[in-house]
Amino acid sequence: MIKQMFKLIWNRRRRNSLMIIGIFISFFSLFLVMTTINYNFGNYLKPLGFDYDDVWYLSIDWKTQDPEAVAATLRQLENTLDSQPEIISHAYSISYLFMPSATSMDDYHYAGKTVNCHLFQTGDDFPDVLNLDIVKGRWFGLQDNAANHIPVVLNKYAAEALFAGADPIGKIIYGKDQDFQGENEEFKVVGLIDEFRNGGEFTGSKKVLLRRASLENDLTRDFLKESFFIRILFRVRPGTTMDFEERLMKQVTHVARDWMINIDQLDSARISANKQSMIIPTIMAIICGFLIINVALGLFGMIWYNTNRRKAEIGLRRAMGSTERQIYFQIVGESLVLATFGMITGIFFAVQLPLLGLIPFISTMTYAVSILLSILVIYLITIVCALYPSNLAASLQPAIALHDE
Amino acid sequence: MIKLNGIEKVYQTEKIETLALYDINLEVERGEFLSVMGPSGCGKSTLLNIMGLLDEPTKGKVFIDGESTVSFKDRKRANVRNRKIGFIFQSYHLINDLSVVDNVELPLIYRTMSSAKRRKRALEALEKVGLSARTKHFPSQLSGGQRQRVAIARAIVGGPEILLADEPTGNLDSVMGGEILDILNKLVKESNTTIVMVTHDDSIAHQSDRIIRLFDGSQVN
Ligand SMILES: Nc1ncnc2c1ncn2[C@@H]1O[C@H](COP(=O)(O)OP(=O)(O)O)[C@@H](O)[C@H]1O
Ligand SMILES: [Mg+2]
Numbered sequence: 197m198i199k200q201m202f203k204l205i206w207n208r209r210r211r212n213s214l215m216i217i218g219i220f221i222s223f224f225s226l227f228l229v230m231t232t233i234n235y236n237f238g239n240y241l242k243p244l245g246f247d248y249d250d251v252w253y254l255s256i257d258w259k260t261q262d263p264e265a266v267a268a269t270l271r272q273l274e275n276t277l278d279s280q281p282e283i284i285s286h287a288y289s290i291s292y293l294f295m296p297s298a299t300s301m302d303d304y305h306y307a308g309k310t311v312n313c314h315l316f317q318t319g320d321d322f323p324d325v326l327n328l329d330i331v332k333g334r335w336f337g338l339q340d341n342a343a344n345h346i347p348v349v350l351n352k353y354a355a356e357a358l359f360a361g362a363d364p365i366g367k368i369i370y371g372k373d374q375d376f377q378g379e380n381e382e383f384k385v386v387g388l389i390d391e392f393r394n395g396g397e398f399t400g401s402k403k404v405l406l407r408r409a410s411l412e413n414d415l416t417r418d419f420l421k422e423s424f425f426i427r428i429l430f431r432v433r434p435g436t437t438m439d440f441e442e443r444l445m446k447q448v449t450h451v452a453r454d455w456m457i458n459i460d461q462l463d464s465a466r467i468s469a470n471k472q473s474m475i476i477p478t479i480m481a482i483i484c485g486f487l488i489i490n491v492a493l494g495l496f497g498m499i500w501y502n503t504n505r506r507k508a509e510i511g512l513r514r515a516m517g518s519t520e521r522q523i524y525f526q527i528v529g530e531s532l533v534l535a536t537f538g539m540i541t542g543i544f545f546a547v548q549l550p551l552l553g554l555i556p557f558i559s560t561m562t563y564a565v566s567i568l569l570s571i572l573v574i575y576l577i578t579i580v581c582a583l584y585p586s587n588l589a590a591s592l593q594p595a596i597a598l599h600d601e
Numbered sequence: 602m603i604k605l606n607g608i609e610k611v612y613q614t615e616k617i618e619t620l621a622l623y624d625i626n627l628e629v630e631r632g633e634f635l636s637v638m639g640p641s642g643c644g645k646s647t648l649l650n651i652m653g654l655l656d657e658p659t660k661g662k663v664f665i666d667g668e669s670t671v672s673f674k675d676r677k678r679a680n681v682r683n684r685k686i687g688f689i690f691q692s693y694h695l696i697n698d699l700s701v702v703d704n705v706e707l708p709l710i711y712r713t714m715s716s717a718k719r720r721k722r723a724l725e726a727l728e729k730v731g732l733s734a735r736t737k738h739f740p741s742q743l744s745g746g747q748r749q750r751v752a753i754a755r756a757i758v759g760g761p762e763i764l765l766a767d768e769p770t771g772n773l774d775s776v777m778g779g780e781i782l783d784i785l786n787k788l789v790k791e792s793n794t795t796i797v798m799v800t801h802d803d804s805i806a807h808q809s810d811r812i813i814r815l816f817d818g819s820q821v822n
């Protein structure tokens with residue numbers, strides 16, 4: 197019976213091609229959406245690498261000024277923050293947390309290898325502010341004040357890419373490759389951290405290099421010249437209320453009179469980053485939703501139409517000894533076989549993405565799960581669409597079905 | 602073999618009620634070749650459908666092999682149609698997208714049987730109707746008479762005791778019709794098959810053992 201079903205579908209392949217193509221297109225779009233959603237959701241389940249609760253920050257915009265004057269005012273601001281009993285710790289953050297679109301990338305070189313990393317510039321108390329775990333080595337600190345290298349901390353992905361399992365601590369990496377004529381920037385790896393997804397909860401794991409930003413060393417104070425904005429992150433005591441924000445605001449604007457300063461909570465930055473990250477998946481999901489509705493309606497129509505056209509065949513099968521159930525399962529089964537043909541085509545194209553590595557940051561696992569979920573959804577839609585026509589076909593009176601030629 | 606007791610069939614449509622059969626009492630013996638005649642619309646097809654359990658009477662009982670079929674559920678009815686009855690229709694009712702031999706196998710796919718055995722029996726049936734050379738053809742490549750022979754092969758492939766043929770020669774010229782009738786006659790002789798055949802053609806009807814006539818749903822002789 198199964199064999200004959202395949203034969204019939206094969207012999208009717210031209211008439212069935214519309215349905216197969218429809219299923220192919222919907223499967224592939226569904227697969228793309230599933231991959232996007234899976235990727236984002238998979239990221240969401242991964243650890244962020246740091247805590248954002250009770251972390252606030254000053255956004256500082258000092259306009260153009262003499263670097264020495266900026267440094268002096270920044271020191272005063274640091275003192276102001278030090279003197280607040282509500283503030284546990286604070287640290288510069290030249291780079292932004294929870295701003296997936298604002299990251300800077302740089303090449304770093306080690307033993308002939310070039311690795312592109314996300315650069316994150318930050319201060320000495322950063323691990324305290326964010327409860328960052330140091331896996332190996334140490335964070336930057338006062339002992340680096342006299343250093344003639346720029347101290348850096350790598351996350352595990354950057355360390356793996358540069359040193360391939362060897363101990364990164366103490367290694368010197370370079371800003372330019374060895375052939376570079378002139379002064380080559382030297383970075384000394386002092387520590388190793390695990391995950392650090394500064395872009396936010398829906399962004400992927402990246403290779404990150406965190407470099408010291410400090411006024412206490414000539415090599416690490418260059419941000420004064422290069423930036424006009426920085427942030428100072430600070431951890432407040434649990435339960436600190438919003439009126440502290442107002443009080444602090446008064447004090448910092450008093451210290452830095454003509455600077456633009458804002459106080460925000462890291463949690464709201466996280467939420468807006470999440471919203472930003474969800475825009476594309478949401479749009480895709482909506483488009484896909486419409487697509488699925490269309491496909492379901494089309495599928496339903498086609499199955500119904502085909503069943504109607506095959507009334508005489510259904511009547512004949514009943515006369516030849518088919519039960520109602522067998523008719524029912526034949527229609528559902530044929531629809532599923534057609535769906536399978538459409539999906540085999542779809543899977544062929546879908547597996548090209550991981551095989552060709554077109555999107556390197558999406559894992560094979562994510563693709564595999566997306567393919568499986570898409571298969572499941574398409575089968576489900578097919579079954580739902582086939583139920584009603586199959587039922588109608590099964591309940592046809594055989595004598596009447598045979599009558600309609 | 603088949604016994605009809607007080608059969609009445611009423612078709613209820615939105616506007617009108619048609620009395621297609623009224624008080625039919627009939628017994629067909631094993632191995633008997635019975636012809637059913639009557640003008641168009643007198644209920645011949647309805648009668649055949651009821652005998653073949655394709656339709657249910659509004660009143661009355663159908664007995665097959667002495668067993669009342671009133672209480673038969675779908676599964677049992679399907680089984681009886683599959684094992685005991687072979688159908689032949691005026692318009693052949695072949696599946697155009699299946700080859701001749703696949704068409705003939707159709708009743709056997711509703712039994713548990715190996716595909717090799719199915720194929721063997723289908724080829725044997727095709728040989729009986731003289732179509733061994735056309736097993737791989739598709740119905741569209743055959744003449745009307747050949748198509749009806751395929752349909753006969755399909756009707757007999759399961760070894761039924763009863764053949765129900767609704768105007769099997771209705772679409773054929775007299776030569777082809779004669780061939781079809783020869784095949785049916787041979788079946789009655791060789792395998793003692795019971796045949797009930799609807800026909801308009803007197804010369805064909807007269808080759809059968811007995812003729813019954815219907816008029817407006819009632820038996821007239
Ligand atoms: N499914 C049906 N619904 C309503 N009326 C029907 C149906 N089938 C047959 N009839 C009516 O029943 C009568 C007998 O039909 P039928 O048995 O097909 O006649 P015959 O085969 O002798 O030409 C006709 O009047 C026909 O219109
Ligand atoms: Mg008729």
